[in-house]
Amino acid sequence: MARVPVFVDLTVFTIREGELRVLVEKRARDPFRGLWCLPHAPLDPGEALEAAARRILAGLRCAGAYLEQLYTFGDPGRDPRGPSIAVAYLAVVPARRIPEGTTFQPAQRPPRLAFDHARILEQAVSRLRTKSEYSTVPLRFLAEPFTLSEVQAVYEVLLDRPLDKRNFRRKMLALGALDQTEGERRGGAHRPARLFRLAPKHPYLLKERGILFPF
Amino acid sequence: MARVPVFVDLTVFTIREGELRVLVEKRARDPFRGLWCLPHAPLDPGEALEAAARRILAGLRCAGAYLEQLYTFGDPGRDPRGPSIAVAYLAVVPARRIPEGTTFQPAQRPPRLAFDHARILEQAVSRLRTKSEYSTVPLRFLAEPFTLSEVQAVYEVLLDRPLDKRNFRRKMLALGALDQTEGERRGGAHRPARLFRLAPKHPYLLKERGILFPF
């Protein structure tokens, strides 16, 4: 029976300083000692894949983040120690929930990464950008409650283009994915902003027919 | 180090008798002896995942079929013999290329399946239908050369609704995914049909903005 080591690898994204960023760690051991890599861990026997991903997230103090399976990488050369499998997950964490001491690097121009992690990251970024066109995943970059301007800023980073404010608000509200909450946010010398949360039963995919963006 | 058995499982689809069908095998051994299951095999150490999928396809005499990775299943209870991982692939084979002696069952109302194969199949069908809205995957159900009416029939089965002939043809040709070939097909007491092939550099995803279907 074929038994190769099985790893769960994570791409944890956030948006900081107007840029998409990914969580990386510095390797303490060979191979690739001193190089950056994505957080990962071997699957415990008897542990479900998603459970392993959540275990790693908890270790990063990012429990509760949005999580979805990305892709499975099994190129025999991906680890110099020998054949292995990496089940990669994509996670999203709001910038305001990032714990101290965590390192996030620009996802589009990352530092050199160990193993096949550059390829994993590339695929994760691609998936994230594609899904921004037709899913509510981008809302996971925000801690509740949030303002419509914050939502627009997230979409602008992910889609990498400016969006029209009036059209954006009209469409976003029409989705039914947001619930307005009590209260407002005062953020300086200007009119206070209304606050929103993710609707309890928000759709994951946007609409059956047609795409919502571009505006 | 965590070493659990790694399998590659296949969902091989075709369209026959106006219905989406999936290739199944009868199990010759326990567990689940005599029950239907999806084709699968353990990953050889040192073998790439996709290479294993193609090896299984070749064993089914379906070499050359369209193939993409679907999802990885690792629920500890998926195999009664103990924890294991299944990397599932989705394949599409033209009805005219099906070898003798292969069993295809209706994909939407399959027989009882061993292991967690019912869940794998469910997810594969869902993915296939979703992708039919915005990708050229449905064209893989046809052996070249094919007629536009055949293409429309495939889309109608996958989307499960009738499509307008004139609108369908206009949009499909506008994609640039098809090349007209020499010759025509005479199929009885009616005007001969023009023949097409997949364009060498056909797009995988349809258009950047908007979706092509519905009509």
Place this chain on the structure above:
DNA sequence: CCAAAAGTGTTGGCGTTACACCCATGG
């Protein structure tokens, strides 16, 4: 000459984009 599938254009309606100003607040 009949049956059967292939092939072909136009129009009205709807949804989308483009666009500029007033509001509420803090300092």
Place this chain on the structure above:
DNA sequence: CCATGGGTGTAACGCCAACACTTTTGG
């Protein structure tokens, strides 16, 4: 009272869905 970001409506345009008849062949 000034600066700052929050909030709002409409009109022109372009794209899409709806729709029916002619063509070519085999028997």
